Amino acid sequence: MYECAIIGTGAAGISAALTLKALNKNFIWFGDGKLSGKIRSAEKIGNYPGLSMVSGNELAESFLSQIKEMDIRIENKTVTGVYQMEGYFSVLCNQDMYDAKTVILATGVESVKPVKGELEFVGRGVSYCATCDGFLYKGKTVFVVCTEKSLEHEIEYLASLAAKVYVVALYKNVALKSGNIEIVSGMPVEITGGRKAEKVRFRDKEYSVDGVFMLKAAITPSVLVSGLETENGHVKVDRSCATNLEGCFAAGDCTGRPYQYAKAVGEGNVCAHAVVSYLAEQKQKETLSTV
Numbered sequence: 066m067y068e069c070a071i072i073g074t075g076a077a078g079i080s081a082a083l084t085l086k087a088l089n090k091n092f093i094w095f096g097d098g099k100l101s102g103k104i105r106s107a108e109k110i111g112n113y114p115g116l117s118m119v120s121g122n123e124l125a126e127s128f129l130s131q132i133k134e135m136d137i138r139i140e141n142k143t144v145t146g147v148y149q150m151e152g153y154f155s156v157l158c159n160q161d162m163y164d165a166k167t168v169i170l171a172t173g174v175e176s177v178k179p180v181k182g183e184l185e186f187v188g189r190g191v192s193y194c195a196t197c198d199g200f201l202y203k204g205k206t207v208f209v210v211c212t213e214k215s216l217e218h219e220i221e222y223l224a225s226l227a228a229k230v231y232v233v234a235l236y237k238n239v240a241l242k243s244g245n246i247e248i249v250s251g252m253p254v255e256i257t258g259g260r261k262a263e264k265v266r267f268r269d270k271e272y273s274v275d276g277v278f279m280l281k282a283a284i285t286p287s288v289l290v291s292g293l294e295t296e297n298g299h300v301k302v303d304r305s306c307a308t309n310l311e312g313c314f315a316a317g318d319c320t321g322r323p324y325q326y327a328k329a330v331g332e333g334n335v336c337a338h339a340v341v342s343y344l345a346e347q348k349q350k351e352t353l354s355t356v
């Protein structure tokens with residue numbers, strides 16, 4: 066059992082990982098091994114203390130070498146679910162499950178807002194993970210909205226099972242090969258259905274489908290962690306970055322504006338310290354209960 070699971074390799078997750086490592090905690094860290102694309106996307110950063118007009122790429126390389134120097138490992142995986150158990154969390158990455166006493170959500174904000182109906186039909190025809198749920202659609206018709214080139218293999222996997230795969234690809238250099246894939250232009254406005262998702266609607270057309278896959282780098286936190294309280298689309302936290310779920314903390318863009326590196330780094334640090342205090346309190350409770 067890990068003492069903490071950190072989700073997300075942006076500025077918030079990096080700061081949390083560096084602090085937990087310095088405090089000698091046993092943690093696992095999930096996300097893109099090359100770090101958040103958002104770190105690299107800034108042309109010049111003028112407001113990061115100590116690094117004047119650094120580029121996003123320079124900042125990312127500097128973060129990576131610091132992570133390496135501190136001997137910290139990134140588990141190059143997307144988390145598909147976080148489940149609160151009795152006194153710990155089970156973190157699911159497709160088929161692999163990891164247990165941790167605490168969780169830090171550092172998942173950033175989604176660049177693509179959920180489509181109308183998306184959240185309503187999660188688990189009823191809408192999925193975020195092709196390798197988890199693809200087998201349900203053998204010989205059927207599925208619709209995919211994909212935001213990342215790195216997730217193209219998930220579309221090919223779906224194409225190996227389904228009869229037909231419609232794809233809205235929101236990235237450059239699309240290189241999908243399977244003959245049963247059809248690229249669709251535009252962006253869906255709504256997912257509709259009855260008991261299950263049945264149609265993907267555009268302004269000027271609609272597709273009848275058996276399932277919808279939203280393949281993105283970030284999954285809405287309240288979908289990722291059932292029972293998590295949010296406010297205006299952000300994770301609700303107190304000053305110690307604690308969420309409404311005991312042992313679950315959140316940092317960075319996912320907790321709200323301003324969307325800035327310095328705020329993300331600060332909250333990542335606060336989260337790590339809050340985790341350490343929480344673990345110590347839990348240990349004390351356990352000791353008292355055995356006396």
Ligand SMILES: Cc1cc2nc3c(=O)[nH]c(=O)nc-3n(C[C@H](O)[C@H](O)[C@H](O)COP(=O)(O)OP(=O)(O)OC[C@H]3O[C@@H](n4cnc5c(N)ncnc54)[C@H](O)[C@@H]3O)c2cc1C
Nearest residue numbers: 073075076077101107144172173282283317318324325326
């Ligand atoms: C073009 C651009 C320029 C910017 N310029 C500046 C600037 O000059 N100054 C400034 O202060 N800020 C700037 N920002 C904002 C800054 O990039 C963000 O505030 C910062 O990256 C937030 O860090 P974060 O760790 O909260 O989230 P992110 O950097 O978004 O990182 C979150 C990470 O979590 C990952 N993740 C999400 N869900 C999961 C999951 N389920 N499993 C595994 N991983 C997951 C995501 O893929 C992502 O890698 C800029 C942003 C952009 C887009």
